[in-house]
Amino acid sequence: MTEEQDAHAEPKLPVGVGPWPGEWPDDPRYDPELLAQGDTRNVVDAYRYWSMDAIVADLDGRRHAFHVAIENWQHDMNIGSIVRSANAFLAAEVHIIGKRRWNRRGAMVTDRYQHVRHHEDVAAFAAWASAASLPVLAIDNVEGSVALDEAEMPERCVLLFGQEGPGLSPEALAAASGTIEITQYGSTRSINASAAAAVVMYEWCRRWA
Incomplete structure (x- = not known):
């Protein structure tokens, strides 16, 4: 890709969310690593920052x-x-x-x-x-x-x-x-x-x- 083509390329949108802003929530469903580094997984917004085990447990209930x-x-x-x-x-x-x-x-x-x-x-x-x-x-x-x-x-x-x-x-x-x-x-x-x-x-x- 040339510099000219690169200048006109569509900007890449961020995927997911970044590190948790502010004080971390006191909820065992949240994953400390995701809170610290951000969550770019392909999950619905309601499950952002949740651990995989917490998501599976919630899905199992319904x-x-x-x-x-x-x-x-x-x-x-x-x-x-x-x-x-x-x-x-x-x-x-x-x-x-x-x-x-x-x-x-x-x-x-x-x-x-x-x-x-x-x-x-x-x-x-x-x-x-x-x-x-x-x-x-x-x-x-x-x-x-x-x-x-x-x-x-x-x-x-x-x-x-x-x-x-x-x-x-x-x-x-x-x-x-x-x-x-x-x-x-x-x-x-x-x-x-x-x-x-x-x-x-x-x-x-x-x-x-």
Whole structure:
């Protein structure tokens, strides 16, 4: 970048807040290090300067009744983004089915505030959901799927998402008590997996939150 270009560049706005001005608050939820150095985390203003443990404890007191599950059997960058959306919509828990490792970059560190559980395979996940008395709703545009705006979505449930492209495995579809699809109007067969997850989570919140 030349000096002339640099002179006309948009100024970078500060992210977050600086050190706490004045006397520190007498509240155990606040983190002394953040009070001293400032808080540039991607958190809402109400949580500024709070410690991570304090934020998680507060979220745990008001999490929603739906869970999110993701079948992780191939490399998929969308898993992190789905975890980020699960945090935004305050899901009770996120379940990773299959490979334990997943790309956390898209989560933007929101996985620190979101409970994430791993299941070795679909059978293990299905056994957990059955023991928890949680119906599993598969999200996929396969034959027999019900449109999201018409589908039943109980308050306590697990929303099960598949990989970008191939969608859910036959085993995952068989473990679900129902299958939901998002109505589309263009030429593409499917939409981005993380976008689909955000749409369905928002619909749950519209009905129940």
